Amino acid sequence: MTDASRSPEPMIRLESLTKRYPGQAVPAVDGITLDIPKGEIVVLVGPSGCGKTTVLKMINRLIEPTSGRVLIGGEDVTRADADELRRHIGYVIQQIGLFPHMTVAENVGMVPKLLHWEKQRIAARVDELLELVGLDPAEYRDRYPKELSGGQRQRVGVARALGADPPVMLMDEPFGAIDPITRDRLQNEFLRIQADVRKTIVFVTHDIDEAIKMGDRIAILREQSHIAQYDTPEAILTAPADGFVEDFIGAGAALKRLNLTRVREVPLDHWPAASVHEDRARLRRLLAESEQGSLLLLDEEDRPLRWVTARDLAREREPLHRVGLPATAVVEPHATLHDALDEMVTSTVGCAIVVDRRGRYQGVVDLGTVTSAIDEMRSDVRRRDRAVAEAEAAPGDAVGEVG
Amino acid sequence: MDFFDYLGNVPEYLRDEWRSYLDLAIDHAQIVVTAILIATVIGVGLGVLTYRRPPAAKVVLTVTGTFLTIPSFALFGLFIPIFGLGSRPAIVALVMYALLPIVRNTITGLRSVDPAVTESAVGMGLSRGQRLARIELPLAWPVVVTGIRVSTQLTVGIAAIAAIVNGPGLGGPIFQGLRATGTQRGFNLAFSGTVSVALLALLFDLLFQVIARLTTSKGLR
Amino acid sequence: MTAPTVDRGGDVAGAGDALAAEELVEELGGPSPLWRWVGTPVVLAGVCAALYVYVQGQDLDRIEEAALNAPMIRQRVLEHLELTAVSTFFVIVIAVPLGMLVTRPATRRLAPAVLAVANVGQSIPSIGILVLLAVVVGIGFEQAITALVLYAVLPVLRNTMVGLDQVDRSLIEAGRGMGMTARQVLLRIELPLAVPVMLAGIRTALVINVGTAALATFIGAGGLGWIINQGNIHDRTPVLVTGSVLTAVVALALDWIAGIVEDLLRPKGT
Numbered sequence: 001m002t003d004a005s006r007s008p009e010p011m012i013r014l015e016s017l018t019k020r021y022p023g024q025a026v027p028a029v030d031g032i033t034l035d036i037p038k039g040e041i042v043v044l045v046g047p048s049g050c051g052k053t054t055v056l057k058m059i060n061r062l063i064e065p066t067s068g069r070v071l072i073g074g075e076d077v078t079r080a081d082a083d084e085l086r087r088h089i090g091y092v093i094q095q096i097g098l099f100p101h102m103t104v105a106e107n108v109g110m111v112p113k114l115l116h117w118e119k120q121r122i123a124a125r126v127d128e129l130l131e132l133v134g135l136d137p138a139e140y141r142d143r144y145p146k147e148l149s150g151g152q153r154q155r156v157g158v159a160r161a162l163g164a165d166p167p168v169m170l171m172d173e174p175f176g177a178i179d180p181i182t183r184d185r186l187q188n189e190f191l192r193i194q195a196d197v198r199k200t201i202v203f204v205t206h207d208i209d210e211a212i213k214m215g216d217r218i219a220i221l222r223e224q225s226h227i228a229q230y231d232t233p234e235a236i237l238t239a240p241a242d243g244f245v246e247d248f249i250g251a252g253a254a255l256k257r258l259n260l261t262r263v264r265e266v267p268l269d270h271w272p273a274a275s276v277h278e279d280r281a282r283l284r285r286l287l288a289e290s291e292q293g294s295l296l297l298l299d300e301e302d303r304p305l306r307w308v309t310a311r312d313l314a315r316e317r318e319p320l321h322r323v324g325l326p327a328t329a330v331v332e333p334h335a336t337l338h339d340a341l342d343e344m345v346t347s348t349v350g351c352a353i354v355v356d357r358r359g360r361y362q363g364v365v366d367l368g369t370v371t372s373a374i375d376e377m378r379s380d381v382r383r384r385d386r387a388v389a390e391a392e393a394a395p396g397d398a399v400g401e402v403g
Numbered sequence: 404m405d406f407f408d409y410l411g412n413v414p415e416y417l418r419d420e421w422r423s424y425l426d427l428a429i430d431h432a433q434i435v436v437t438a439i440l441i442a443t444v445i446g447v448g449l450g451v452l453t454y455r456r457p458p459a460a461k462v463v464l465t466v467t468g469t470f471l472t473i474p475s476f477a478l479f480g481l482f483i484p485i486f487g488l489g490s491r492p493a494i495v496a497l498v499m500y501a502l503l504p505i506v507r508n509t510i511t512g513l514r515s516v517d518p519a520v521t522e523s524a525v526g527m528g529l530s531r532g533q534r535l536a537r538i539e540l541p542l543a544w545p546v547v548v549t550g551i552r553v554s555t556q557l558t559v560g561i562a563a564i565a566a567i568v569n570g571p572g573l574g575g576p577i578f579q580g581l582r583a584t585g586t587q588r589g590f591n592l593a594f595s596g597t598v599s600v601a602l603l604a605l606l607f608d609l610l611f612q613v614i615a616r617l618t619t620s621k622g623l624r
Numbered sequence: 625m626t627a628p629t630v631d632r633g634g635d636v637a638g639a640g641d642a643l644a645a646e647e648l649v650e651e652l653g654g655p656s657p658l659w660r661w662v663g664t665p666v667v668l669a670g671v672c673a674a675l676y677v678y679v680q681g682q683d684l685d686r687i688e689e690a691a692l693n694a695p696m697i698r699q700r701v702l703e704h705l706e707l708t709a710v711s712t713f714f715v716i717v718i719a720v721p722l723g724m725l726v727t728r729p730a731t732r733r734l735a736p737a738v739l740a741v742a743n744v745g746q747s748i749p750s751i752g753i754l755v756l757l758a759v760v761v762g763i764g765f766e767q768a769i770t771a772l773v774l775y776a777v778l779p780v781l782r783n784t785m786v787g788l789d790q791v792d793r794s795l796i797e798a799g800r801g802m803g804m805t806a807r808q809v810l811l812r813i814e815l816p817l818a819v820p821v822m823l824a825g826i827r828t829a830l831v832i833n834v835g836t837a838a839l840a841t842f843i844g845a846g847g848l849g850w851i852i853n854q855g856n857i858h859d860r861t862p863v864l865v866t867g868s869v870l871t872a873v874v875a876l877a878l879d880w881i882a883g884i885v886e887d888l889l890r891p892k893g894t
Contacts, residue, residue, distance in 0.1 A: 062801055087803030097798025101816050101891035111802050144893030160802070170801075406760050457652040464645035464652075472879045473872045474835035480852040480868035484861045507645050514651075556747060563749040564839070567856065574751065581755050581842055589759045597752025604747035 009074070010035035011200035012059065012168060017068035019054050029054050030224035031068065037217075039198040045211040046221030046228075047248070052204045055225050056170050059202060060089045072168060087111055090161030090169035090199070094176040096153050098145040104130070104156050105141040111163035129159040132193060151182040158190065162197065171203045175210065187213055188334070208249055212237065213259055213336075220245050233260055238381040254374060255338065261373050263340055264333035268354055268363030271296050276305055276320050283320075284313050294349055296327060302360040304330060304353050330355055333362070337373055340365045409590040416591040424573070424599050431572030431603060434490055434565070435558050438497035443551055446502050450509025450547075451535065460510055467503035475500070475561045479568045493562065493570035500561055501554035508550025512543025545619050552611040559604040563596070573599045646824060646883075660887075664880040668873050675869050682862045691854045691863045697870070703846035704874055707765075707837040708830065711772035715829045719777045720822065723784025724810070735785060742778040750775045750836045758843035768845035772836050776829040783825025787818030816891045823889060827882040834875045848874060 014034040020027040029051040036042045044052040057063040059070055061082045069078050077085050098107050108129055109122040117125070127137040133155040145153055154174065161169055174190075175183045191214070194201065205211055211218045212233045219230040222244055229241035237257045240246040249256070272286050273296040287295045287310055295313075297306045297320060308324035315323055329347035331340050331354055343352040344366065351366035417424070446467075453460040470478075475496065482492035516539050524538045540547075566574025573596045580593030679692060690696070726735045754771040761767050791814045799809040841849035848871040855864025 060801060062797065083803045083805045085803070086801060089803075091798070091801035093794060093798060093801065095792070095794035095798075097792070097794040097801075099795060099799075099813055100894050102893065110804075114803055114808070146893060163802070409760065461649050461652055464649050468645040469876065472831050472875050474838040474875050476835070476838040476849055476852055477868040477871035477875070480856065480864050481872075483856065483864055503645060507648055511648055560747070560749040564751050574749075577749070577752055577755050578842075580759055584759045584763065586759075590756075593752065593755040593759050597748060597756055600749045600752060601744075601747045605744070608747070 009038065010071075011038040011073060012036040012202065013069075013071040014055070014059075015069040015071065017055065017058055017070065018066050019051070019058060019063060020066040027066070027224060029058070029065075030226060032221075032225045032227065034219060034227065034230065036200060036202060038200050040216035041194065041201040041203055041214055043203045043205060043211040043215035043218045044221055045205055045208055045215075045218055045248075046225075047223075048206055050221045050223055051225040052206075052221050053172055055221075056172055056202055056204045059168075060086045060091060060170055062086075087114055087164060088166045088168070090163070090166045092157050092161045092169065092171040092174040094173040096157040096174075096177075098153055098156055098160070100145050103142050103144055104135075104148070107145070107156060108160045108163060110160065111166075115164055117164075125163070126159075129162055130156075132162070132196070133159045134189060135159075150178055151186055154178060154186055155189075158193070162199075167200060169199045169201045171201060173205055174203070176205070176207075190214075209256065209259070212256055220248055234377055235381050235384065238378050239385060255341075257374060257377055258338035258341060258370065259336045260377070261337045262333065263331055263335050263337065263352075263354055263365060266337065266365065266369050266373050269351070269366055269369060271351070271353075271364045273298055273304075273361055275300070275302075280313055280316070280320075283308075284310065287313070292349075294324070296353070296361070297321070297324070298361050301358075304355065304361050307349055327353060329353060330359075331365070332357065337365070337370055341367075341370055344370075409587060410594070412587055413591055413594055417595060420591075420595070424576075424595055427571075427573050427575060427596075428599055428603055431559070431562055431574075431600070432607075434494055434497065434570065434572060435555065435562055435603075435607070438494050438558055438562075439501055439551065439555050441494070442498045442501035442505055442554060445498070446505030446550070446554075447509050447547060449502075450506050450513065451540075454510045454513040463506055464503070464510070467499075467506050470499040471503045475564045476567065479565060479570075483568055488569040490565075490571055492568045493565035493572075496565070497558045497562060501558050504550040504553040504557070505547070506550075508546045508553075509543065512546030512550075513539055515546070516542045541620055542623070545615060545623060548611065548615045548618065552608065552615070555607045555611065556604055559600060559607060563600050573603070646886075660883065664876065668877055668880075671869060671873055675866060679862055679866055684862065685860075687854075687858050688860050688863055691851055691860075692866055697851070697866075700846060700848050700850055701870065701874065703850075704834070704837055704848045704871070707768060707772065707840055707845060707847055708834045708878065711769050711776065711833045711837070712826070712830050714769065714773045715776045715780050715833070716826060718773065719780035719825075719829075720784050723781050723822075724788065724815075727785050727788045728806075739782060739785065742781055745774070746778045748775075750832075751839055751842075754836070754839055754843055763844035765845045767843055768837070768840040771843075772833050772840075775836055776832045779828040779832070780822070780825040783821050783828075784818065787821030787825075788814050790821065791817045817894065820886070820890050820894070823882075823886045827879065827886060830882050831875065831879055834878050838871050 012034075013036070014032055016031040016033055017029060018027050018031050019029040032055055034042075044055060046052050054063055058065045059072075061070075061078070065078060069076050071077070072089075099110075102110075105123070105126045108126045112122045112125055126141065130137040130140055135152065135155055140148070140152070140156075145156070148156065157174070161171075175186055178186060187210070203211075203214055205214075215233055217231065218233055218236055220228040220236065222228050228248070229236055229245045231241075234257065236245065237249060237253045237260070240249060240253075272290040272292055274283055274286055276297045276299055278286075283295060283297075294307045294309045296304055297308055299305045299321075304327035305321060306324040306327055308320070312323040325348050329343035329352045331343055331352045333354065333356065340352040340354075344350060347353075351364040353364055354362045356362055449463050449467075453463050478496045478499065479492060482496060486492040486495060520538060520542065521534060524534045529537065562570065562572050563574035563577060565572060566578045576592040576596035577600075580589045580591070580596065583589030583592065682688070684692060722738075725731060726738050750771070753774055754768065757767045757771050761770075795813055795817070796809055799813045800806075804812065837847050838849035838852065840847045841853050848867055851863060851867030852871060853867075855861065855867050
């Protein structure tokens with residue numbers, strides 16, 4: 001991840017963007033300046049009333065700024081045709097706003113239609129997008145929004161925003177109205193999609209945990225959208241700029257940091273493991289050679305099956321797949337360390353088993369892995385801060401836009 | 404003569420005749436109030452009886468809705484052979500027209516009572532009748548009153564047509580005016596009758612705002 | 625819009641549908657389709673047959689024969705339908721655009737005033753408007769149409785406003801947000817979604833018009849009211865009954881057709 005102050009060419013640049021409502025003493029948004037790098041998710045987060053949604057809506061000019069400029073791809077859009085501009089900016093809102101009298105395909109194909117694409121091209125695009133968001137086009141294309149679950153509607157909303165393949169997307173609390181479990185899944189899915197499409201995304205939320213999870217960068221806003229801190233989630237969690245940020249992050253910053261690292265990014269530990277079809281003598285030897293008190297048995301396809309101890313192995317009359325304890329606490333590589341820790345505390349042996357997408361055993365994560373990951377992160381941020389401080393001290397060097 | 408020439412002469416006419424219009428308005432109000440009282444008793448009763456029985460409720464709504472679709476002149480006409488002339492056919496017809504809004508709003512109001520409130524009333528040991536009288540009807544009342552108000556507006560206007568069956572009220576001068584089209588006298592009659600009906604309707608509307616205020620629990624305002 | 629409220633604002637939502645039970649019936653699980661589509665015409669046909677048998681059984685005198693013969697009845701029915709159709713057409717042409725106009729962001733402030741005027745207008749009795757027009761302008765078809773239109777504009781106007789107003793703001797925002805122009809949002813989102821409420825208003829106007837058209841005979845515009853009136857002034861029960869029943873049948877039949885149109889035009893997915 002590059003440093004906030006050094007992104008070469010921002011996709012979106014907000015320049016002293018201000019919104020003043022008539023009859024109000026203070027501006028709702030007071031001169032926010034922010035660079036949003038290409039292909040990243042920048043999350044605007046802050047308490048309600050800080051003007052984050054106003055900032056967002058000034059980018060596609062659903063709210064006209066009182067002063068200041070918005071540059072997208074280097075071009076001033078504050079004077080462009082607003083409708084034309086919006087057709088090239090994806091927009092997702094909390095209520096989703098699917099048109100109830102139009103089918104899924106009509107909803108998703110709306111912007112291409114506004115842009116006068118040909119029918120066949122629209123149809124192909126719709127199917128492609130539905131595939132992308134994980135909805136089978138044949139099944140869902142002709143449904144009406146009321147025939148979808150909340151999570152499915154949300155996916156259609158995302159597909160619709162991607163309609164004409166806009167380089168930029170604006171998302172206003174897109175997962176705000178969804179139950180926590182579905183939300184988690186949709187967030188993960190969205191990150192997977194983003195890894196493919198690499199849009200430049202401005203994402204508004206009031207939920208710091210969501211910000212940490214979704215953001216490549218986070219701008220923490222206080223009242224009138226003054227930026228309290230604009231940095232990577234790691235940096236914000238490790239080195240909050242001031243008391244406001246610290247309060248906003250809330251307790252448990254260390255635990256939140258665990259959401260930033262995924263299991264695949266840490267070195268896995270190895271645990272003695274063997275096929276359930278091995279003979280017992282060999283299993284006993286394997287267990288004795290290791291430092292651990294138990295052995296992980298795998299099935300024919302290398303999937304974790306049971307935890308067994310020496311005592312379990314001694315019960316000759318029981319078949320191996322029945323002795324010991326079931327192998328629970330299984331995580332996949334894309335799980336965060338937070339997820340892994342969660343599983344780990346419920347596990348009998350104090351570690352989470354890592355499997356690949358097919359369920360094959362890869363290794364384990366234990367508490368030691370977690371603590372060293374936290375240490376690693378902390379020192380990373382310190383190193384970076386030092387580098388920034390040195391750069392700032394150097395004369396004539398341009399300083400970034402942060403703050 | 405155009406409309407304003409005619410209009411200019413109306414005040415003089417009313418100076419002499421306002422008393423008779425007042426009498427006619429009282430007659431008019433009388434049949435409206437009678438019809439509304441009867442319709443309220445029947446309508447609320449039907450609503451209470453059917454609000455928990457959707458099939459029955461649908462039948463009641465369909466039938467009362469059909470009444471409302473029948474043109475008033477046709478209904479009055481049908482009643483002449485049955486009830487003769489006078490206020491009886493008028494009142495029966497007005498009751499039929501007034502039913503739907505009252506039944507509909509009674510059912511809507513009773514159905515919109517929060518189930519949690521009803522459940523807690525059950526939990527406290529209120530009987531079916533007590534729940535209805537003390538909890539459900541008072542909560543539904545604002546909606547019911549709106550229904551009665553709508554019915555009243557409706558019947559004030561329709562009652563003017565009752566003059567065809569020799570019904571009492573402000574329809575009388577309107578129809579008399581018809582026999583003198585193109586004359587000041589015709590205009591005086593039709594205009595005074597029409598405006599009186601409109602005023603009466605507005606008066607009833609005000610009255611209902613007061614009634615709604617007085618009969619609605621303070622907690623619901 | 626299911627529960628009309630007590631306050632004046634509630635008028636907009638409540639009274640607009642005061643003449644229809646549709647919404648509540650819908651909420652109660654919907655009418656049985658059989659009744660809605662087949663029941664009404666069967667009953668109406670039965671009523672007509674009974675009326676025919678009744679009239680055939682009567683020994684008609686000259687006055688009765690003058691009113692109750694096929695050409696005369698056909699003429700009066702056609703007149704009645706013409707009055708109703710023409711007036712309803714003008715009501716739609718006037719009230720729908722007006723309703724659209726006063727719900728645009730720039731003119732939204734006018735909406736309460738427009739509604740207030742229309743509400744007061746509604747308290748004027750239909751027969752009064754009809755007679756006043758006759759007294760001032762004279763009798764005839766145009767005057768009858770004018771009176772009918774004046775009287776039936778309100779429900780359509782009000783329902784157009786309510787229908788447009790109840791469209792979820794987030795849909796409008798979503799539409800604008802994806803680059804639809806204000807006009808596109810109106811035509812593709814707001815209007816289609818307002819159609820059911822607007823149609824309910826138009827159906828109400830149709831019922832009002834078919835009823836008021838029965839009074840048009842008093843200002844020389846014919847229609848089925850003429851037959852009723854003949855029966856009344858000559859004190860001939862068969863004529864009175866025939867006129868009344870036919871008027872009621874025409875009204876119920878038009879309402880039935882309007883109901884089917886409502887079913888067919890309801891946007892899918894809502």
